[in-house]
Amino acid sequence: MRIHDSLGAQVSHIQTKTPAEFDENFRQYGAKGYSLVFGHGFEFQDAAARVAPDFPKTIFVTTGGTRSSANVVAMSFAFEQPSYLAGLVAASVSKSGIIGCIGGTELPPVRAGFDAFSQAVHVVNPNAKVLTAYIGNWDDAGAGKEQALAQIARGADVIYQNADAAGLGIFQAAKETPHVFIIGSNSNQNNVAPTVTLGSVVIDLPNAFMSLAREVKSGKFTARAHVLDTRSGVMKWVLNPQLRSVVPPRTLQLVDSVEHQMQAGTFAPPASPRAPEEK
Amino acid sequence: MAATVAVIVAAVLGILAVGGYDTPRALAALWNGAFGSTYAVLSATLVRATPLLFVGLSVGLAFRAGVLNIGAEGQLLAGAATAVAVGLWVGGLPPLVALPMVLGAGAIAGAIWAGIAGFLKVRFGVLEVISTLMLNFVATSVVSWLIRGPLQEPTRIYPQTLELAPSVHMPTLIAGHRLHLGFPLAIVLAVTVWWFLTHTAAGFRVRVVGASVRAASSAGGVNTARTAALVFLASGALAGLGGASEATGVTFALYEGISPGYGYSAIAVALLARLHPLAIILTALLFGALEAGAAAMQRDANVPSVLAAVVEALIVLGVLAFNHARTRGQRA
Numbered sequence: 001m002r003i004h005d006s007l008g009a010q011v012s013h014i015q016t017k018t019p020a021e022f023d024e025n026f027r028q029y030g031a032k033g034y035s036l037v038f039g040h041g042f043e044f045q046d047a048a049a050r051v052a053p054d055f056p057k058t059i060f061v062t063t064g065g066t067r068s069s070a071n072v073v074a075m076s077f078a079f080e081q082p083s084y085l086a087g088l089v090a091a092s093v094s095k096s097g098i099i100g101c102i103g104g105t106e107l108p109p110v111r112a113g114f115d116a117f118s119q120a121v122h123v124v125n126p127n128a129k130v131l132t133a134y135i136g137n138w139d140d141a142g143a144g145k146e147q148a149l150a151q152i153a154r155g156a157d158v159i160y161q162n163a164d165a166a167g168l169g170i171f172q173a174a175k176e177t178p179h180v181f182i183i184g185s186n187s188n189q190n191n192v193a194p195t196v197t198l199g200s201v202v203i204d205l206p207n208a209f210m211s212l213a214r215e216v217k218s219g220k221f222t223a224r225a226h227v228l229d230t231r232s233g234v235m236k237w238v239l240n241p242q243l244r245s246v247v248p249p250r251t252l253q254l255v256d257s258v259e260h261q262m263q264a265g266t267f268a269p270p271a272s273p274r275a276p277e278e279k
Numbered sequence: 280m281a282a283t284v285a286v287i288v289a290a291v292l293g294i295l296a297v298g299g300y301d302t303p304r305a306l307a308a309l310w311n312g313a314f315g316s317t318y319a320v321l322s323a324t325l326v327r328a329t330p331l332l333f334v335g336l337s338v339g340l341a342f343r344a345g346v347l348n349i350g351a352e353g354q355l356l357a358g359a360a361t362a363v364a365v366g367l368w369v370g371g372l373p374p375l376v377a378l379p380m381v382l383g384a385g386a387i388a389g390a391i392w393a394g395i396a397g398f399l400k401v402r403f404g405v406l407e408v409i410s411t412l413m414l415n416f417v418a419t420s421v422v423s424w425l426i427r428g429p430l431q432e433p434t435r436i437y438p439q440t441l442e443l444a445p446s447v448h449m450p451t452l453i454a455g456h457r458l459h460l461g462f463p464l465a466i467v468l469a470v471t472v473w474w475f476l477t478h479t480a481a482g483f484r485v486r487v488v489g490a491s492v493r494a495a496s497s498a499g500g501v502n503t504a505r506t507a508a509l510v511f512l513a514s515g516a517l518a519g520l521g522g523a524s525e526a527t528g529v530t531f532a533l534y535e536g537i538s539p540g541y542g543y544s545a546i547a548v549a550l551l552a553r554l555h556p557l558a559i560i561l562t563a564l565l566f567g568a569l570e571a572g573a574a575a576m577q578r579d580a581n582v583p584s585v586l587a588a589v590v591e592a593l594i595v596l597g598v599l600a601f602n603h604a605r606t607r608g609q610r611a
Binding site for chain 1: 318322326330423427436438529530535538571574575577579584
């Protein structure tokens with residue numbers, strides 16, 4: 001909607017339920033002459049590749065994919081970068097040395113985030129244990145809570161969640177258990193449960209779409225794979241100011257300096273997902 | 280009854296108005312998205328109606344025999360998964376050889392998936408309502424496993440299979456449109472099922488078993504277990520073929536969520552048609568049109584998807600009420 005307001009563009013959107021609808025909607029937008037179509041999810045990349053040659057005047061953008069062509073842009077997010085920063089904070093806040101990761105399903109960016117997170121945890125505390133679990137869906141808050149309580153029972157006192165609506169159950173579990181903290185993801189979730197949320201790994205999606213929309217409008221657009229990371233300001237770690245006092249000052253300094261290194265391009269956690277280390 | 284229909288129409292208008300949406304624009308989008316252009320009809324409505332027609336026939340045939348198969352969803356998934364697995368394997372063969380193999384494999388897989396419930400029913404008396412429903416969840420999980428395991432694309436990054444080779448894509452019927460061979464195939468099957476039920480002895484047995492199992496076996500001398508078992512297999516094959524058609528005609532790969540619940544919508548599609556195979560063509564078209572129109576309502580009138588779904592459901596309720604009112608009028 002910001003694209004609409006600040007660029008004066010006509011904007012339309014749709015939620016799709018199944019891959020069967022991707023072609024249909026891409027084609028409809030292409031046929032109506034939209035100049036920029038965003039498909040948010042890796043599932044869109046096959047459909048974009050199929051549809052794009054028929055609508056050369058439309059630029060199709062998919063997120064999380066890797067394949068680009070003349071009018072297909074694969075936008076991917078360096079989820080691992082802010083996740084790494086979150087890992088540094090999580091390890092320094094945890095008293096038990098046991099830290100949980102809960103995801104919706106095992107999608108590539110989710111796994112990359114957990115890998116980098118866990119790597120950072122081990123940099124701070126080599127003896128830490130990282131538990132990883134996937135709920136199996138993105139909307140069952142009850143199941144999310146169950147997974148969180150199970151990890152808490154195993155001693156986890158910081159949980160990094162990336163499970164959309166199912167993640168709300170994880171916040172709930174933390175609110176009911178003393179001394180358990182959560183790290184949110186995707187949007188700034190610090191206000192979901194301000195008393196237990198250490199911070200959030202944020203994808204500033206509007207910002208990402210906006211910068212591309214500007215490029216197209218100004219005619220400077222060139223087709224390429226866009227990897228958006230902390231440098232572009234699209235990926236960021238946002239500490240919850242209310243819980244700043246919980247984090248040791250030394251860690252805050254460390255996070256700042258690593259963040260600067262990332263922005264300077266001198267340090268980057270490994271991007272490609274590896275096998276999950278522990279179930 | 281006219282009052283009920285009026286209430287539902289009012290509810291649709293009211294919801295859109297209260298939500299602050301441009302009601303005339305939303306309704307225009309609903310209509311145009313479904314029937315407004317040749318493109319809407321040939322690339323949206325009929326494409327959406329195709330899987331619904333397959334699974335609607337699957338459910339309709341089963342219900343006619345008194346087999347309460349509510350597992351069309353699982354059978355469709357089994358068909359889609361198997362079709363993709365076979366399609367990836369035989370993709371190098373010429374289409375005339377490869378495509379029938381892929382579709383056949385999908386139908387067989389659907390039949391086997393339904394056959395499990397059929398076997399449990401005939402052998403142990405397990406209620407098919409429970410077994411077919413449970414098998415839906417199993418099928419969903421098996422698909423999730425397949426696309427992260429044996430069928431995952433070779434880079435092992437995305438939870439999906441590779442795209443099928445063009446030789447195992449359903450041919451499209453009209454250049455520039457998405458309508459594919461699956462639709463006429465489903466129409467032929469609808470006519471076949473109708474002809475089978477009304478013009479063959481086996482079809483008569485199916486209807487008799489559906490009307491009364493006891494009468495069929497005692498007075499009619501029908502082997503009811505055998506008839507039920509065959510209906511399970513045929514019903515599963517129809518749904519499996521629907522999955523294969525969807526995978527080779529629309530999605531071209533196996534994903535999670537390849538079906539947004541076609542197997543459940545199928546129950547409404549079949550019941551609204553009062554289980555008549557030819558009427559199922561019409562109800563599948565109605566549901567396909569609604570799906571296409573609801574999508575256009577989102578795109579062109581900015582109505583959110585949940586609200587579009589509510590409008591869709593209300594229209595189905597309205598049609599049901601109207602249908603009911605009409606038949607009551609006939610009987611009186």
